[in-house]
Amino acid sequence: EASGDLEKAKxxxxxxxxxxxxxxxxxxxxxxxxxSYIHGNNxxxxxxxxxxxxxxxxxxxxxxxxxxxxxxHITAMDPENLEELxxxxxxxxxxxxISNLIEEAxxxxxxxxxxxxxxxxxxx
Numbered sequence: 753e754a755s756g757d758l759e760k761a762k763x764x765x766x767x768x769x770x771x772x773x774x775x776x777x778x779x780x781x782x783x784x785x786x787x788s789y790i791h792g793n794n795x796x797x798x799x800x801x802x803x804x805x806x807x808x809x810x811x812x813x814x815x816x817x818x819x820x821x822x823x824x825h826i827t828a829m830d831p832e833n834l835e836e837l838x839x840x841x842x843x844x845x846x847x848x849x850i851s852n853l854i855e856e857a858x859x860x861x862x863x864x865x866x867x868x869x870x871x872x873x874x875x876x
Contacts, residue, residue: 766852781864783810787819789827795875798826801868809861818857825850826872834867 754761784803791797802819809815821844831837838851848856850867857865 766855781805781866781868783807784868785810785816785819787816787823789820789823791827796827796873798823798870798872800826800870803866803868804861805863809863809865812861815857815861815865818853822850822853822867823870826870830872830874831870834870837867837870 754764781803783806784801786799786801788799789797800819800823802815802822804810804815821842825840825843826837828843829837829840831840838849838854840850842848842850842853854865854867
């Protein structure tokens with residue numbers, strides 16, 4: 753479909769991923785985890801609630817790693833709200849936004865996944 757154009761292929765795959773996530777948008781979120789990240793200096797950290805449909809996905813190591821990465825991102829970038837968080841470039845890869853990470857997880861796990869709540873703590 754991309755006729756050998758790698759950049760065009762990436763765009764097509766992102767669109768397919770978004771369509772997949774949109775189809776799952778009405779499913780019930782009945783499980784999830786709370787993950788945290790504390791920076792090495794112990795003066796700043798964050799907690800995030802990452803929701804999914806089943807305990808099976810919530811117990812998956814890749815799902816747990818995603819939640820921890822999001823908590824790390826929140827610690828570093830200090831977003832004011834969920835909308836801002838989803839629109840930020842991911843600190844580990846500026847080619848992806850946090851919303852892209854969620855869409856990729858939806859496609860990978862085949863379940864609806866959302867960030868519920870988050871909070872960042874900092875010692876002034």
